[in-house]
Amino acid sequence: MSAVVVEKSGLRIAVEGCGHGTLNAIYSSIQKTCEVNGWDGVDLLIIGGDFQAVRNPQDLNCMAVPHKYREIGDFYEYYSGARKAPFLTVFVGGNHEASNHLFELYYGGWVAPNIYYLGAANVVRLGPLRIAGLSGIWKGYNFNKTHHERIPYSQDDVRSIYHVRELDVRKMVQIRTQVDVGISHDWPRAVEWHGDHKTLFRKKNDFEAESRDGTLGSVAARRVFDRLRPAYWFAAHLHIKFAATFKHEETRDQLVRESVQGAHATANDVDAGAQGQHGQGTSSHAVRNEDEIDLEMDESEEESTLKDQRPMPEPQGQEADTLTVPQSIRDQLPSSFSVRSRNPQKIAETVLPTEITNKTTNFLALDKCLPGRKFLQLLEVQPASQRPEEIISQPDEGKLRLTYDKEWLAITRVFAAELVLGDRHATVPPNRGEAHYRPLIEAEEAWIEEHVVTKGGLLIPEDFEHTAPLYNPEDPATADEPAGSSDAQPPEYNSPQTACFCDMIGIENRFFLTDEQRDERMKLAEQMQQSGSGRPGGNSRGWGRGRGRGWRSGGYGRGRGRGHGHGRGSGPSRSRGPHRG
Numbered sequence: 177m178s179a180v181v182v183e184k185s186g187l188r189i190a191v192e193g194c195g196h197g198t199l200n201a202i203y204s205s206i207q208k209t210c211e212v213n214g215w216d217g218v219d220l221l222i223i224g225g226d227f228q229a230v231r232n233p234q235d236l237n238c239m240a241v242p243h244k245y246r247e248i249g250d251f252y253e254y255y256s257g258a259r260k261a262p263f264l265t266v267f268v269g270g271n272h273e274a275s276n277h278l279f280e281l282y283y284g285g286w287v288a289p290n291i292y293y294l295g296a297a298n299v300v301r302l303g304p305l306r307i308a309g310l311s312g313i314w315k316g317y318n319f320n321k322t323h324h325e326r327i328p329y330s331q332d333d334v335r336s337i338y339h340v341r342e343l344d345v346r347k348m349v350q351i352r353t354q355v356d357v358g359i360s361h362d363w364p365r366a367v368e369w370h371g372d373h374k375t376l377f378r379k380k381n382d383f384e385a386e387s388r389d390g391t392l393g394s395v396a397a398r399r400v401f402d403r404l405r406p407a408y409w410f411a412a413h414l415h416i417k418f419a420a421t422f423k424h425e426e427t428r429d430q431l432v433r434e435s436v437q438g439a440h441a442t443a444n445d446v447d448a449g450a451q452g453q454h455g456q457g458t459s460s461h462a463v464r465n466e467d468e469i470d471l472e473m474d475e476s477e478e479e480s481t482l483k484d485q486r487p488m489p490e491p492q493g494q495e496a497d498t499l500t501v502p503q504s505i506r507d508q509l510p511s512s513f514s515v516r517s518r519n520p521q522k523i524a525e526t527v528l529p530t531e532i533t534n535k536t537t538n539f540l541a542l543d544k545c546l547p548g549r550k551f552l553q554l555l556e557v558q559p560a561s562q563r564p565e566e567i568i569s570q571p572d573e574g575k576l577r578l579t580y581d582k583e584w585l586a587i588t589r590v591f592a593a594e595l596v597l598g599d600r601h602a603t604v605p606p607n608r609g610e611a612h613y614r615p616l617i618e619a620e621e622a623w624i625e626e627h628v629v630t631k632g633g634l635l636i637p638e639d640f641e642h643t644a645p646l647y648n649p650e651d652p653a654t655a656d657e658p659a660g661s662s663d664a665q666p667p668e669y670n671s672p673q674t675a676c677f678c679d680m681i682g683i684e685n686r687f688f689l690t691d692e693q694r695d696e697r698m699k700l701a702e703q704m705q706q707s708g709s710g711r712p713g714g715n716s717r718g719w720g721r722g723r724g725r726g727w728r729s730g731g732y733g734r735g736r737g738r739g740h741g742h743g744r745g746s747g748p749s750r751s752r753g754p755h756r757g
Contacts (some may be wrong), residue, residue, distance in 0.1 A: 186558040187305050187576075189220045190263070193412035194270065197228035197249020198248035201545050203262055205552050213554060219576055220262045220302055224542065225311070225361030225414030229277050231255045231288040232647035234666040238276035238327070240335045244403050252647040254288040259291040264302070264576070268294050269311030270361035270413060276327055276666060277644070278311070282687060283588065285673035286640035288627045290561030292578060294359070296323075297344040299351065299584035301638070303576045304559040308404055310348060311360040312340040313413065314394035324600035327668040328697070340396040343594060349403040350587050350613055352529035354561040358409040358537075361392035366400040367409075367539050371420030380416060405534045407560050411541045420539040425528075521622045534560055582629060585621035585681050592683035603613040624681065633680055643669035667694060672704025 190206045202223070210217055229251050232238055236246045253259045269278050277287065283296035294300065294309030301307070317338040325337040340362075351387050368376055368387055377384035386392035401409060543549040590613060594605045628634060644666060670688055678685035691699075 179663065181511050185269075186556045187219045187303065188215060188217075188450050188554070188556055189222060190218045191222045191224070191410050191540065191542060191553045192274075192545065193224050193417075193674070194226040194415065195223045195228060195267065196226050196272070196544050197230060197247060197251055198545045199261070200250045200259075202552075206263065206554075209552060209554055215554070217671050218263050218554065220305075221261075221265040222357070222359060222410055223265060223267035224337060224359060224410055225268050226272045226412065226544070227251075227267045227270070227287075227293075228273060229291075229293070230274045231277060231644045232666075234664060235274040235277055235644070236693040237663055237665050238329060238334060239272060239274050240338070241272055245347065248647065248649070249287070254291060255642070256646045256648070257289070261288065263290070264578070265291045265577070265656055266294055266307065266309070266359075267291075268309040268361055269296070269338060271313045271338045273338060275325075275334065276329075276668065279326075279337070280643060280669055280671040280687065281321075281674060283674060283677050285671065285677070286638065289638070289640050292636075293668075296341070297348050299355065299581040301579045301581055304557070304561075305357065305557060306355045306561040306581065307357045308348065308351070308355045308400070308406065309357065310344070310400055311361065312338045312396075312399055313340040314365075314396050315364040316395065319396065320466065322596040322599060322602050322604055322705035324596075324598060324602070326598040326697075328665050341395075341604075342607070343591065345396045345399055346607055347587050347591050348400045350590075350610065350617060351532075351583065352614075353531045353583060354534060355404045355406045356408065356557065356559050358404055360394065360397040360400070360403060360409070360411050362397055362413050363392070363541055364409065364539075365390070365393035365395050365398040367393065367398070367401070367420055367422060370422045371418055371539070376416070376418055380414070382412075400543060401537070403532075405528075405532055406536055406537060408555075408557060409537050409539045411539070412544070415543050415549075416461065416541065417543055418539075418541045422537040424537065446585070459752060472601045577638075579634045580628070580636055582621060582624055582634065583617075585624045585628060588619050589620040589623065589681055589683060590616045595686055597686050627682065627708055628680060637676070639673055639676065641672050643671055646728070 191207075192202050192206075195202065202221075206218060206221065227237070227248050230239070231252055232250055233248065236248070239246070250259075254261060269275075278293060281287070281293050282296050284300070285293060285296045287293050292300075294307075294311065296311050297309070299308045300307065315336070318341070320342050322343075323337075323341060325333040329337070366387070368383070373384075373387070377387075383392055397411070401422075402424075405647045409422075425571050540553060542553060543551040594601045596604060668689055674687050675685050
């Protein structure tokens with residue numbers, strides 16, 4: 177794509193719903209749809225989660241999918257270099273992922289050449305387009321917890337590692353300038369009421385009850401949605417195409433609450449105003465596929481206990497984000513559900529930043545890539561956030577390159593010290609509110625300007641490296657058990673990309689593990705196995721205290737990460753039911 181197309185017609189993007197390890201089919205569908213439209217390609221492909229970046233069979237043992245549904249997919253071909261993505265691809269994480277692989281790239285990074293994972297939360301740029309992504313799905317009982325899951329994973333860890341955490345959302349709602357595109361796997365809570373909800377409820381029988389009792393969609397995604405107000409928001413997860421037009425508050429002095437404003441918004445009954453063309457597939461009623469993953473099949477017993485307590489009314493007002501459960505119900509729950517990280521202090525409401533000016537968001541959710549499903553949409557997107565001084569020059573006029581976002585890098589520096597990994601008993605530092613964080617972020621923006629921007633460091637380096645062994649189904653030495661039927665988990669690999677990123681913005685790389693730390697974690701796993709108190713991927717309810725060190729498995733080595741220091745300095749001081757997939 178030439179730079180002229182970007183200037184005159186906006187960026188041409190393709191959006192796909194759930195990936196589910198079917199990259200070959202997705203790329204083929206895009207190429208055919210481009211031919212129909214007379215396009216020579218797209219500038220960007222966005223995949224809405226459940227990407228399944230499975231590098232080899234052991235990665236399957238870190239994915240929340242029952243054994244009978246485990247498939248290696250075709251991502252390993254792109255990871256090994258046998259194939260290369262024909263279009264620049266970005267994606268967020270969902271609830272069926274090789275979570276160990278994505279954990280290595282918490283801040284974002286390349287999972288294969290030309291395929292970029294946005295991380296747990298991120299904002300990046302592609303030419304004039306500003307893109308925000310939030311990975312994971314909503315589970316309120318894990319929202320205020322730390323990122324405590326580290327290899328070796330217990331059964332519960334595999335099913336909780338993809339739950340959105342408050343710290344990542346806290347970072348996202350510090351954004352004070354306009355974003356063009358938002359991406360989440362789960363739908364923002366109550367967005368369905370701003371589209372043709374009647375047809376949606378007819379097609380998905382359980383959705384109306386869940387929507388009315390306030391359990392459909394993500395509270396976390398809705399907080400970010402309300403704050404960023406992008407022109408477009410793309411999602412997946414619920415395996416159906418659905419469009420909505422969301423009208424935001426018209427007055428600039430309206431206070432923005434970091435909560436849901438209620439599930440019963442007035443329906444708009446208008447299709448999304450995006451310049452969408454030729455959605456893939458024709459079937460309006462999806463036929464139940466017996467081989468399709470049912471999300472409810474891989475829930476833990478404790479999660480099902482919460483489900484049985486439905487319905488609960490949608491919370492209103494300031495306390496909406498607490499998702500209050502009656503004490504009589506709390507008393508019936510296991511002790512592991514006791515709240516340890518609740519922040520009792522009230523955070524002052526904030527005025528919507530003046531630079532966030534967009535008033536209408538076009539929401540679009542898409543299905544998974546299967547015959548007869550509506551999983552693909554092509555659009556031309558005009559940026560609303562363009563500020564000429566922040567557009568990074570591209571080294572190759574024939575190819576747009578991803579760049580870091582200056583404001584997001586500053587936010588990342590402010591919150592880096594609050595990231596807690598591998599300790600399920602730790603608590604997240606309390607949310608001190610935007611008034612506290614704003615001057616810190618402004619100071620860090622000055623640091624980023626001096627140490628990154630002026631040195632030409634905003635262009636995201638194309639520095640993909642292999643960290644896990646390659647898979648070759650024709651080679652008996654690597655083929656092992658293609659269905660991932662073994663419970664063996666891989667070690668935690670150090671990511672050179674994460675190390676370089678942390679060094680660039682001067683933060684500690686808390687994801688780095690020494691060989692000694694891996695040995696320590698491996699010994700802990702062996703002790704627990706011998707005592708019968710649990711096993712990786714088994715029925716244990718946790719691994720106790722500690723930083724959660726990786727463990728080695730025969731033939732898979734120690735990884736090739738490098739560096740674990742604090743980078744170039746810390747800057748200014750700061751305080752530390754339905755079928756879906």
